[in-house]
Amino acid sequence: MAQPVEISITATGRKVTLPTGLFINNEFVPSVDSSDVIQCLNPATEEVICSVVAGSAADIDRAVAAARAAYNTTWGKNVGPVERARLINRLADLMERDRDVLAELESLNNGKPVRVARDFDIGDSIGCLRYYAGWADKITGQTIEVDNKTKLAFTRHDPIGVCGQIIPWNYPINMWAWKVAPALACGCTIVMKPSELTPLTALKLSELIVEAGFPAGVVNTVASLGSVGGAALAAHPDVDKVAFTGSTVTGRKIMEAAAKSNLKKVSLELGGKSPHLVFESADLEQAANWAALGILYNTGQDCTAGSRLFVQDTIYDKFISILVGKAKEMVVGNGFDEKVSGGPVVSKVQYDKVWSYIESGKQEGATLALGGQKRPGKGFFVDPTIFTDVRPDMKIVRDEIFGPVLSVAKFSTEEEAVKLANDTSYGLGAGLHSKDADQCMRVSSALEAGTVWVNQYNLLYNNVPFGGKKQSGIGRELGSYALDEYTSVKAVHWNFGEKLDWPF
Ligand SMILES: NC(=O)C1=CN([C@@H]2O[C@H](COP(=O)(O)OP(=O)(O)OC[C@H]3O[C@@H](n4cnc5c(N)ncnc54)[C@H](O)[C@@H]3O)[C@@H](O)[C@H]2O)C=CC1
Numbered sequence: 001m002a003q004p005v006e007i008s009i010t011a012t013g014r015k016v017t018l019p020t021g022l023f024i025n026n027e028f029v030p031s032v033d034s035s036d037v038i039q040c041l042n043p044a045t046e047e048v049i050c051s052v053v054a055g056s057a058a059d060i061d062r063a064v065a066a067a068r069a070a071y072n073t074t075w076g077k078n079v080g081p082v083e084r085a086r087l088i089n090r091l092a093d094l095m096e097r098d099r100d101v102l103a104e105l106e107s108l109n110n111g112k113p114v115r116v117a118r119d120f121d122i123g124d125s126i127g128c129l130r131y132y133a134g135w136a137d138k139i140t141g142q143t144i145e146v147d148n149k150t151k152l153a154f155t156r157h158d159p160i161g162v163c164g165q166i167i168p169w170n171y172p173i174n175m176w177a178w179k180v181a182p183a184l185a186c187g188c189t190i191v192m193k194p195s196e197l198t199p200l201t202a203l204k205l206s207e208l209i210v211e212a213g214f215p216a217g218v219v220n221t222v223a224s225l226g227s228v229g230g231a232a233l234a235a236h237p238d239v240d241k242v243a244f245t246g247s248t249v250t251g252r253k254i255m256e257a258a259a260k261s262n263l264k265k266v267s268l269e270l271g272g273k274s275p276h277l278v279f280e281s282a283d284l285e286q287a288a289n290w291a292a293l294g295i296l297y298n299t300g301q302d303c304t305a306g307s308r309l310f311v312q313d314t315i316y317d318k319f320i321s322i323l324v325g326k327a328k329e330m331v332v333g334n335g336f337d338e339k340v341s342g343g344p345v346v347s348k349v350q351y352d353k354v355w356s357y358i359e360s361g362k363q364e365g366a367t368l369a370l371g372g373q374k375r376p377g378k379g380f381f382v383d384p385t386i387f388t389d390v391r392p393d394m395k396i397v398r399d400e401i402f403g404p405v406l407s408v409a410k411f412s413t414e415e416e417a418v419k420l421a422n423d424t425s426y427g428l429g430a431g432l433h434s435k436d437a438d439q440c441m442r443v444s445s446a447l448e449a450g451t452v453w454v455n456q457y458n459l460l461y462n463n464v465p466f467g468g469k470k471q472s473g474i475g476r477e478l479g480s481y482a483l484d485e486y487t488s489v490k491a492v493h494w495n496f497g498e499k500l501d502w503p504f
């Protein structure tokens with residue numbers, strides 16, 4: 001195992017050669033001590049696409065050693081910022097060249113529409129690489145005057161070192177770019193662990209790492225189970241930082257492993273149960289478009305999914321009727337059909353989880369305004385589902401479902417809306433719609449979230465920071481803020497004149 005396989009993409013007739021090994025030191029290799037494989041499925045058809053090598057803890061050791069050697073000999077110490085920028089830009093160019101094939105592979109393995117993968121996920125990822133390529137030679141410290149005649153101090157923002165990066169399955173390419181781009185710009189080396197559900201595009205991107213000309217060991221990719229490779233990375237004594245996107249449960253385990261091993265730096269981008277508020281002055285058509293996008297984009301498998309909608313009582317019935325109409329227009333199906341805007345959920349496990357929440361919503365007495373019926377046939381499809389008149393104690397209101405399932409409740413005053421919105425252990429995203437600018441300002445400051453969207457929802461930009469409060473995470477990705485996650489500040493104190501009297 002570790003030989004490339006040829007995949008035929010039936011819908012487009014394209015044949016893609018895919019590496020299946022572990023990518024260490026710029027080569028695809030078998031595991032050192034395991035014959036385990038990861039079987040990759042197409043969630044739209046439930047067919048097996050191919051199998052790839054499942055890395056072991058020993059393989060993580062080998063990848064970390066490669067990343068450490070590259071950090072000490074090339075990337076971290078001897079490759080200057082201008083060259084780092086050139087190579088990151090070259091990688092972006094190669095992604096641009098291979099955009100169609102990457103989009104098709106992403107859709108095959110994750111289920112999302114090819115169109116969405118190509119135009120949004122990959123477009124944003126190319127932008128992310130270019131954005132951080134621009135930062136590579138602009139990472140500067142400060143000069144701090146201590147005593148103007150004899151002493152000064154300056155700071156250096158050194159690369160933090162070897163980074164373990166553990167990414168999820170909902171945006172495989174995009175989360176890869178969010179992690180890899182700032183780390184490379186700062187001079188860090190990487191061991192990437194893609195989700196075991198969607199490793200294919202991370203392996204394909206590894207080929208581009210070689211083609212772009214990165215020195216061996218700068219980026220290593222180990223497909224592996226979370227409980228094996230992910231846990232090994234989080235606990236590794238020679239990893240300086242771990243960056244993670246995924247569930248809050250796993251985020252806790254990662255933090256614990258970091259604390260119990262070498263106290264490595266940790267950044268966590270975790271779950272959410274994001275509130276979305278619609279006030280009576282809002283443009284109702286627009287608010288309904290954004291609310292539908294907020295819960296249905298990526299089939300609701302989005303950490304910022306606007307899964308709790310609160311609507312002012314004076315417009316409640318009218319708004320629900322507009323929203324249900326919008327959600328009905330969503331075309332759900334196989335992502336290779338260009339008309340489709342919602343694919344299946346990623347796996348049988350996720351499908352069963354989402355359906356168990358839909359059943360619990362019915363049992364707990366929420367009103368089903370849309371969806372709630374299983375489709376016959378193959379594929380992990382869940383149609384848009386809207387529950388109205390929900391209560392704050394219901395499981396569908398409290399838990400992250402990660403599917404196209406919306407809970408809607410009404411409020412009468414602004415104060416009540418904010419209280420309902422903040423009644424969650426999460427704090428990732430929040431949205432509000434209102435034409436009253438004072439209200440927008442008041443409510444956006446009162447909402448406990450790392451991102452608040454006003455009169456829009458779910459749009460992210462590479463130059464704007466992203467991350468969570470409360471149990472939605474620690475640290476920030478994107479923007480200049482992400483550079484702090486991959487650098488370590490060193491203060492250098494410089495004496496050019498003070499004599500020390502002895503004894504002092
Ligand atoms: N914030 C987000 O973007 C995401 C949230 N989720 C939430 O998590 C739920 C469960 O999905 P999962 O795929 O099971 O999420 P997960 O958090 O377990 O998986 C995310 C990544 O963590 C790795 N991982 C798993 N266990 C690990 C461990 N002990 N140590 C280190 N790494 C580990 C996985 O292999 C994967 O690469 C979803 O239903 C959703 O609610 C899932 C994916 C992304």
Ligand code: BAL
Nearest residue numbers: 170245301302303304
């Ligand atoms: N939409 C931002 C990244 C995430 O869902 O994980």
